[in-house]
Amino acid sequence: MARGPVRQCRSRVMTTSARTAEVEPVPVLSIAGFDPAAGAGILADLRVFGALGLYGMAVVTAVTAQNTEDVTAVYPTEGDAIATQAETLITDIPPVATKTGMLASKEAVESVAAFAARDRLGRLVVDPVLASSSGAVLAEEGVLGAIRETLLGCCELVTPNLDEAGLLSGMEIVDRESAAAAAQVMRKLGAANVCITGGHWHEAPVDLLVTAEESIFLEGKRIGG
Structure with a gap:
């Protein structure tokens, strides 16, 4: 049944010669936690994927009990269950x-890394979610080390x-130079x-992008709320 949406959910694109062509949406995968408030995790990722015209898919790594103010419980998915889903x-x-996104246990990280090491996930973006915006801890002991040792070496981009x-670098970040x-x-x-x-700078929010060729500071404006 999963094949149907990919093959049937097609968009019509006008060519320069005014003819139309069928284009299959590109499949992309979110491996993350379930936030019932949809402010983060797979629900937020799928919403973004859809807005970009992509075919979003998901593997659930944890179920959380939370709202817009607090996280009251985290129920991690076992590593074997994550692997079977994927x-x-x-x-x-x-x-x-x-x-x-949220990989709540060392086993979850290692399960994902095993797929990435076999080039089964396409281009990999790692968002190392360790705590919620309200400060609730979302990762068990050993997750940080597992990300450093097994997942960073497989990723195209990491977005801490x-x-x-x-935490990942073992450094105290106090300014742009230390970042x-x-x-x-x-x-x-x-x-x-x-x-x-x-988003956590004391000054106006500044993102830092570092590639093999360059380092770029991207300045933004803080939005209230």
Whole structure:
């Protein structure tokens, strides 16, 4: 049944010669937690994928009990269950790219890394979610080390916030220079590219993108709410 939506959900695109062609939406995968408030996790990812015209798919790594103010419980999915979900899905619909979010246990990280190491996930974006915006811890002991040791070396891009970048790099980030140094540490750990998101800066939010060729600070404007 999973084949139907990919083959049937097609969009008509006008060519320059005014003829139409059928285009299959690109399949992309979110491997993340379930946030019932839809502010993060697979529900938020699927909403973004749809807005971009992509065919979104999901593997659930944890179920949380939360609302817009607080996380009251986290129920991690076992590593074997994550692997079974992923194997069943991508055998039928291989993703062009995959984004990981909340990986609540070391076993979850290792399960995802095993697929990435066999090039089963397409281009991999790792969002190392370690805590919620309200401060609730979302990852068990051992997750940080597993991400450093097994997942960074497989990813096209890692997107930590300032706190996560400090934990992954083992550095205290206090300014732009230390953020740039932390990004280079993550690249040495294997990440092809690093984007440190600046929503947690005390000043105006600034994202830092570091690639093999350049480092770019992307300045934004803080939005209230």
